[in-house]
Amino acid sequence: xxxxxxxxxxxxxxxxxxxxxxxxxxxxxxxxxxxLMQPLADGLKLLFKEEFMPNTANRxxxxxGPMLAMFVALLTSAVIPWGSFIVIEGKEYSLQVADVNIxxxxxxxxxxxxxxxxxxxxxxxNNKYSLLGAIRAASQMISYELxxxxxxxxxxxxxxxxxxxxxxxxxxxxxxxxxxxxxGFLIFIICALAECNRAPFDLPExxxxxxxxxxTEYSSMKLxxxxxxxxxxxxxxxxIISALYFxxxxxxxxxxxxxxxxxxxxxxxxxxxxxxxxFGFVFMWxxxxxxxxxxxxxxxxxxxxxxxxxxxxILITAVVLxxxx
Amino acid sequence: MEENTIINPWANEKNYSILNxxxxxxxxxxxxxxxxxxxxxxxxxxEPTIGYIHRAFEKIAERRPYYQITPLTDRLNYCSAPIxxxxxxxxxxxxxxxxxxxxxxxxxxxxxxxxxxxxxLICNSVIGVDSGALTGFTYIFQEREAVYExxxxxxxxxxxxxxxxxGGFERDFSKTAIEKIKAFLIRFPKKxxxxxxxxxxxxxxxDRTIGVGGINAERALNFGFTxxxxxxxxxxxxxxxxxxxxxxxxxxxDIPIGTQxxxxxxxxxxxxxxxxxxxxxxxxxxxxPEGNFxxxxxxxxLPAKEKxxxxxxxxxxxxxxxxxxxxxxxxxxxxAVEGANGELGFYLISDGGRTPYRLHFRRPSFIYYQAYPExxxxxxxxxxxxxxxxxxxxxxxxxx
Numbered sequence: 245x246x247x248x249x250x251x252x253x254x255x256x257x258x259x260x261x262x263x264x265x266x267x268x269x270x271x272x273x274x275x276x277x278x279x280l281m282q283p284l285a286d287g288l289k290l291l292f293k294e295e296f297m298p299n300t301a302n303r304x305x306x307x308x309g310p311m312l313a314m315f316v317a318l319l320t321s322a323v324i325p326w327g328s329f330i331v332i333e334g335k336e337y338s339l340q341v342a343d344v345n346i347x348x349x350x351x352x353x354x355x356x357x358x359x360x361x362x363x364x365x366x367x368x369x370n371n372k373y374s375l376l377g378a379i380r381a382a383s384q385m386i387s388y389e390l391x392x393x394x395x396x397x398x399x400x401x402x403x404x405x406x407x408x409x410x411x412x413x414x415x416x417x418x419x420x421x422x423x424x425x426x427x428g429f430l431i432f433i434i435c436a437l438a439e440c441n442r443a444p445f446d447l448p449e450x451x452x453x454x455x456x457x458x459x460t461e462y463s464s465m466k467l468x469x470x471x472x473x474x475x476x477x478x479x480x481x482x483x484i485i486s487a488l489y490f491x492x493x494x495x496x497x498x499x500x501x502x503x504x505x506x507x508x509x510x511x512x513x514x515x516x517x518x519x520x521x522x523f524g525f526v527f528m529w530x531x532x533x534x535x536x537x538x539x540x541x542x543x544x545x546x547x548x549x550x551x552x553x554x555x556x557x558i559l560i561t562a563v564v565l566x567x568x569x
Numbered sequence: 570m571e572e573n574t575i576i577n578p579w580a581n582e583k584n585y586s587i588l589n590x591x592x593x594x595x596x597x598x599x600x601x602x603x604x605x606x607x608x609x610x611x612x613x614x615x616e617p618t619i620g621y622i623h624r625a626f627e628k629i630a631e632r633r634p635y636y637q638i639t640p641l642t643d644r645l646n647y648c649s650a651p652i653x654x655x656x657x658x659x660x661x662x663x664x665x666x667x668x669x670x671x672x673x674x675x676x677x678x679x680x681x682x683x684x685x686x687x688x689x690l691i692c693n694s695v696i697g698v699d700s701g702a703l704t705g706f707t708y709i710f711q712e713r714e715a716v717y718e719x720x721x722x723x724x725x726x727x728x729x730x731x732x733x734x735x736g737g738f739e740r741d742f743s744k745t746a747i748e749k750i751k752a753f754l755i756r757f758p759k760k761x762x763x764x765x766x767x768x769x770x771x772x773x774x775x776d777r778t779i780g781v782g783g784i785n786a787e788r789a790l791n792f793g794f795t796x797x798x799x800x801x802x803x804x805x806x807x808x809x810x811x812x813x814x815x816x817x818x819x820x821x822x823d824i825p826i827g828t829q830x831x832x833x834x835x836x837x838x839x840x841x842x843x844x845x846x847x848x849x850x851x852x853x854x855x856x857x858p859e860g861n862f863x864x865x866x867x868x869x870x871l872p873a874k875e876k877x878x879x880x881x882x883x884x885x886x887x888x889x890x891x892x893x894x895x896x897x898x899x900x901x902x903x904x905a906v907e908g909a910n911g912e913l914g915f916y917l918i919s920d921g922g923r924t925p926y927r928l929h930f931r932r933p934s935f936i937y938y939q940a941y942p943e944x945x946x947x948x949x950x951x952x953x954x955x956x957x958x959x960x961x962x963x964x965x966x967x968x969x
Contacts, residue, residue: 267707372588376610376950443701444773450701453954455595533767535774536701538951539610 249318252475253283259475259528266532290468298461302368309365310462310469316358317473320480323347325409327493327513330506347408348400351484352393355439358477359385362441362448365470366458377457380539381448384438387546388445392435394554395428398561399488412492420491427557429489431550433526436481438546440474443531447539482523483516490519585613588950592621596699596954599964601938603953610949615942619935623968630928634893635661636735636869638928643729645932646966649688649909650730651680651720656906659814660915661735663902665866672860673737674816675853679750680723680732681815681906682846682853686757687716688909689797689839689846692961696836697768699958700777705767712760715753722746736870737863747854754851758844765840775833782944782956783831792940796911796933798960801838802830808907815906819856822849832959868895893923910934910961934966 257272257280264271272279297306323344344350359382366378399421403411415421422429438445449457456462459470486492493512503511537545591602600621606614626641633641642653655677662669669677690713694706717727723746724732724739733739742750768774784794789802799806807824809817825841827834863870871890876883889895899921905914911933920926937960945953 267704268711269707372586379609446701450951453596453699453951532704534702535697535768535771535777536951537773538777538949540949541773541776 249472249476251479252472253287255475255479255524256286256471257283258524259531262525262528263532266529287468290465293464295464295466296461298370300370301461302370305364305368306461307466309361309363309368310466310473311361312364313358313361313473314469314476316354316361317476317480319354320351321476321483323350323408324480324483324487325412325492326516327509328505330509344407346406348396348411348488349406351408351480352389352396355477356385356389358473361473362458362470365462366448369458369461371461373454373456374458374460377448377450377454377460380450380454381441381458384441384445384447384542384546387543388435388438388550391431391546391550391554392439394551394558395425395431395435396488398425398428398554398558401558401561401565408487408492412487412494415491416494418491418494418496420489420494422489425489425557425561427553428561429485431554431557432488433485433523434545434550436485437527437530438542440477440481440527442474442478442527444534444536445542446531446536447542450536478524478527479520482520482527485523486516486519492516492519590953592618597957597964598695599962599967601957601962601964601967603941605950605953607950610951612945612948612950612953615945615953617938617941619938620968622964626969627928627930630925632924634895634923635897635925636890637893638925639733640729640731642930643731644965645930645969646688646908646910646913646934646963647728648691648961648963649684650728651684651724651732652906652908653913654730654732655681655815656904656908656913657915658733658735659906660902660904660917662864663904664897664900664917664919665735665869666898667736667864667866669737669815669864670860670862671816671858672862673864675857676738676742676862677733677815678817678820678853679742679850680720682849683716683719683750683753685846685909686843687713688961689843692958693836693839694764695958696778696832696955697774699954700774702768702771702774705764708760708767709764712753712757715749715756719746719749719753722749734863734870736866737861739863741862750850750854754847754854758847761840761843769837769840777951778833778836778955778959779831780829781832781948781952782959783829783834784940784944785830788940788943789830793936794911794933794940795936796908797835797838797842798830798911798933798937800824801827801834803828808905808912812905814904820849820852832955835959896921896923905931908933910963910966911936930969932966932969934960934962935969938962938967 260282261271272282275281275285297303362381363378366374366381399411400406402421402424403414405411441448449459454460459467462470493516495512495515585606585608588605588607589602590605591597592600602618602621604616604618605612624644630638630641639654639657642657643650645653690709694709697703697705720730720732721727722743724730726732784802786802786804789799790804794802795806803826805824805826808814810824822845825838825845827838867886869890872883872886877887897919899919901918903914903916905912912931913933914931916929916931917925918927941957941960941962945956948956
């Protein structure tokens with residue numbers, strides 16, 4: 245959890261640095277060397293900002309919204325297998341917080357609760373822009389969750405297990421799922437973007453139309469929680485993409501290096517982290533390149549393209565699996 | 570029994586919500602208010618309110634000597650202030666019957682086309698921003714900066730330029746200015762191409778803009794559209810070609826037109842116009858005639874400082890010019906220039922005094938904005954935002 249928090253903090257920094265890079269700018273460079281203290285300064289600023297609440301807002305739900313968003317975002321990191329295991333004095337310590345045997349199901353379930361945070365927050369603000377943002381968020385996340393679930397289903401069919409560690413274990417070396425499930429991967433990454441409310445699917449915030457979308461009325465750390473949960477979600481999505489399609493902590497030629505188990509675990513965890521960073525970078529890259537969808541186009545993409553494609557993908561996977569056996 | 574029945578007047582009607590878009594909203598680029606009647610995301614009706622930055626320029630102009638009206642025109646369409654300045658001078662010159670030397674005309678064309686480029690740059694990059702693609706905006710803003718540096722070299726100011734004088738310019742283009750223009754001509758086409766590559770064939774951008782905010786040629790003409798917005802609808806009306814001013818007849822350029830009149834067509838028309846402007850600047854620069862940089866109008870052109878200090882006649886003229894004590898002929902003139910946004914007209918009635926009797930600005934934004942509710946009706950909220958930015962309605966010009 246601490247890792248996710250730290251990573252989320254610094255992904256704000258890197259987002260700004262990358263954005264600056266894409267846009268021929270400098271980005272944050274004042275606070276500390278290379279502006280590295282910027283996220284801390286931002287956090288501090290958010291804490292000291294005036295806590296504003298509209299008179300007409302529903303107080304309970306208004307506070308509940310960002311809390312729920314943050315809480316749910318942090319929950320997901322528990323089942324991610326960060327590395328294999330470390331042996332200390334003959335005892336094996338797994339680098340996964342909780343090896344739940346329904347890991348992926350758990351993630352899908354928990355992230356779908358995340359939409360409540362945004363929806364309640366937007367609705368409780370009693371602001372029309374927030375409400376529009378909340379409606380957009382709810383319909384977008386629900387629609388894209390379906391396609392995402394179907395894309396995951398194909399992976400589950402291949403691995404025969406719902407546990408993330410099992411799935412990762414099957415992708416040893418370079419036997420990654422991306423070679424078998426390229427279409428599934430595409431569907432998954434699009435849905436992951438939509439689930440995180442990242443551009444080109446950032447309709448719920450959509451600054452130029454809805455002012456601030458669902459967090460128009462939020463200020464201070466409550467706003468910080470929303471923004472933070474977005475970055476954590478992005479981090480977790482990158483982790484899941486790496487784990488499901490890119491072999492998690494596995495890397496090519498890991499057996500021929502002759503490393504001890506502990507070193508292997510550490511290098512594996514590092515490799516996993518590099519993969520996650522790469523996908524985080526891809527997320528930012530996409531955000532700073534593409535325009536945004538319109539609401540109806542978004543729905544059309546989700547329902548008439550991604551879901552049929554995902555179902556088709558499942559059919560193909562099933563047929564291939566059947567013939568293979 | 571009948572009287573006791575409660576009649577619900579809304580029983581058969583849908584319940585619409587009212588959304589106040591503006592006066593301050595990130596996408597309105599100025600102060601506009603639109604009261605939208607919404608059915609979810611769909612716009613049922615729109616009611617724009619204008620006048621938030623009305624500064625009564627036309628009334629102020631009635632109390633000001635002619636040369637002091639120039640700063641007012643700066644603040645109409647501040648994205649292309651030099652066109653407004655020079656257009657105003659041309660109006661006064663028409664009133665006075667002054668013919669300007671070719672050199673002045675060519676210099677003016679260079680400046681006006683530069684202004685057109687900056688205006689179109691802002692408009693097109695803002696379409697990108699409003700559709701969510703922020704990066705193109707930052708690419709292209711560096712080029713606008715380059716143009717502003719050229720303005721700075723020519724007139725000393727950047728945004729509200731107050732450039733030129735009645736009858737010409739206050740000084741000749743410096744060597745640096747010419748160099749900067751040349752450097753810009755070399756560098757800009759590549760940058761423009763880069764910007765265009767980001768958006769023009771982008772599937773999401775095309776989906777967002779094609780068929781959105783469209784207006785057909787007939788409606789556009791009825792409303793009195795001019796400029797890029799009319800050309801996007803397929804009418805090849807351009808003041809520079811139909812009633813040439815400022816030696817535009819010496820130049821060869823194409824007038825790009827669209828077919829649908831939608832956001833995408835406006836975007837394409839503006840992009841192409843920037844290329845044509847580059848062509849015009851190149852030609853004007855290559856064929857810049859020798860000669861004086863202002864017409865021979867001693868009553869509007871400040872005498873040299875040495876003369877003012879040593880010569881009584883010059884001192885008197887200096888005083889008269891600065892205090893605006895020059896009487897004008899009695900006449901009524903209309904001069905239109907092709908502003909970046911459309912036909913920018915100055916309708917001037919002079920009763921012979923030191924100030925205009927009446928001055929009316931024909932502001933294209935004011936006309937576009939009247940069509941705005943009709944265009945966005947039955948569209949989505951996102952379309953309304955894009956339509957607004959693609960019509961390039963500028964608050965300063967709208968409210969004057």
